[in-house]
Amino acid sequence: MKHISLTLAACLVGTVALAGETAPKEVVYDEYGAVETSLSGVAGDAASGALLVGDKSKGNCVACHQVSALADVPFHGEIGPSLDGAADRWNEAELRGLVANAKKTFEGTMMPAFYKVDGYIRPGDAYTGKAGAEPLPPILTAQEIEDVVAFLATLKED
Template sequence: MKFASLTLATALTGSIALAGQVGPEDVAFNDDGAIEASLTGAPGDAANGAVIVGEKSKGNCVACHQVAALADVPFHGEVGPPLDGAGSRWSEAELRGLVSNAKMTFDGTVMPAFYKVDGFVRPGDAYTGNAPEGPLPPILSAQEIEDVVAFLATLKEE
């Protein structure tokens, strides 16, 4: 029953918004693409963020980025910059903006927007035969974004 309610809420709103959580359509980016305020009001869990960064079914950041802290995860990519030192290069607000929607900072980037629900260009049914209709949920939840930001903030230059 809980799953059915969650599915219905997602179908009706296009996303799941919990109390105190900023929905994908309400995110406030500054002029540089950073997001100053937490999306959840709760701190991120760096350990869970590391899992999300390395897990193929979630963020899968290692498909494009190298992360020395996740050396046990195979097949790191070379499309994006290494994430080592990310916590020294960018503030938490900048990291939050980059993970949520890097296109707000780097126009033309191929990095997916992990916290976006509209404005997509969708390939038609010709490619898969079952293209989704209606609103899409974000790739990562608000808390998962905060967890990834918490993990990336720990990656300091030595």
């Protein structure tokens, strides 16, 4: 009986944690593409966000952007603007909107929508050459978006 109670308690805690998360199709963007409220309901962790920004298999922001704070990560790109001073150029809501779906702010941008599940084509399913079936999972989770935003909010001009 004790095991069942603990399992039930763990399930309820997990449900409560997910209750604060905004699903990709439920994100509310303002007219300029900003997202005012947290997507996860939990504050972002800047250290985790820094790892995501430099992670070639996840966020991979450095493939297109330069980030001096991540000088130890090789091969920064020059396609997108430098992220140095991002916190001086954009507020938290604007950063969240840019990371979730930059096309809401900059229509013609090449930046991928990191929190979107349909309406575009991604590389083929398991290298089959066929486009994956929608809905696809978002590139980053709601909490990962918040972590990246927390990191970007630390990037101020010197």
